[in-house]
Amino acid sequence: MVYSLLIAEDEEKLRFIVKEFFVKRGFEVWEAADGEEAVHLAEKRDFDLILLDVMMPNMDGFEACRKIRGKKDVPILFLTARTSEEDQLRGFQLEADDYVIKPFSLPVLHARVCALLKRRKGADAGRELRAEGILVNLETREVQVDGEPVSMPPRVYNLLVYLMRNQNRILTRQQILDQVWGEDIFCYDRVVDTTIKKLRHALGDRAGCIRTIVKVGYKFQEEKYE
Known part of the structure; x- marks a missing residue:
């Protein structure tokens, strides 16, 4: 099965690195450079998982998550350099599924993504x-x-x-x-x-x-x- 992944990250170099890493592991990857683009793509397509940076132009990750959650039931994982407990709690209050602090290990990120997908697949089985x-x-x-x-x-x-x-x-x-x-x-x-x-x-x-x-x-x- 080929999983579809949306990466919303305003730092182009990091977005490219993450995309290439997941593409090499068999994922279909879409990109968004800001929160507005992420919401637009999420409304048009059904993704298996969304990676959201928090600090993005036009619309931050928290607001993008809120808008996406209002329309789609999809696993969302935040990527952010903001380490405060308050920020992390806000992310989970918006029903994010996980929270990864920058800088991060790509293999660890991949493991977390796979864990979320496996959890969702298990929840969907026989539903x-x-x-x-x-x-x-x-x-x-x-x-x-x-x-x-x-x-x-x-x-x-x-x-x-x-x-x-x-x-x-x-x-x-x-x-x-x-x-x-x-x-x-x-x-x-x-x-x-x-x-x-x-x-x-x-x-x-x-x-x-x-x-x-x-x-x-x-x-x-x-x-x-x-």
Whole structure:
């Protein structure tokens, strides 16, 4: 499995060194030179892990972490020269997964990254996604609606998983295209609407959980019954 890694670091030389180290170990690495770019990339793609420098121009790592955490559940590891306990506590309060002090050893950083990825993989194994009347087994790719098995084509299943993993968040058609179809595949955004229709049909009486956000996209939100 090839893991995707985002490195957000304003010091170009250090960013290059870290990138080359991880690329040689089989990672797919993306780069950001500041916090704003990191947030933009994290919104467009699903990374397996993000390395965030704290002191960056335009937007610091703490603010970038807060914004990313508001939209994505992804392991985040801070890289920083700030050693105070207060800074470290702030990082963990923002739900960072680890905190590495500069200067650091690349092999140790790699070990920490691998540990986080292993922990996340273990947490994901056999995990289920649940909503009102909907159950998705991520390991077997089986879907149940009100206790009954429902068959879905791969693309429709992937769309359901993406929507449920981002429950209560408004997702644009372009975001859905990028994450479900992939950025390298050219599709008109109307294909999203067509696939949403197929998903709603498959969900039957539970289709109301997929809300249309006019002129924007869609949102998965559980229906509430009195």
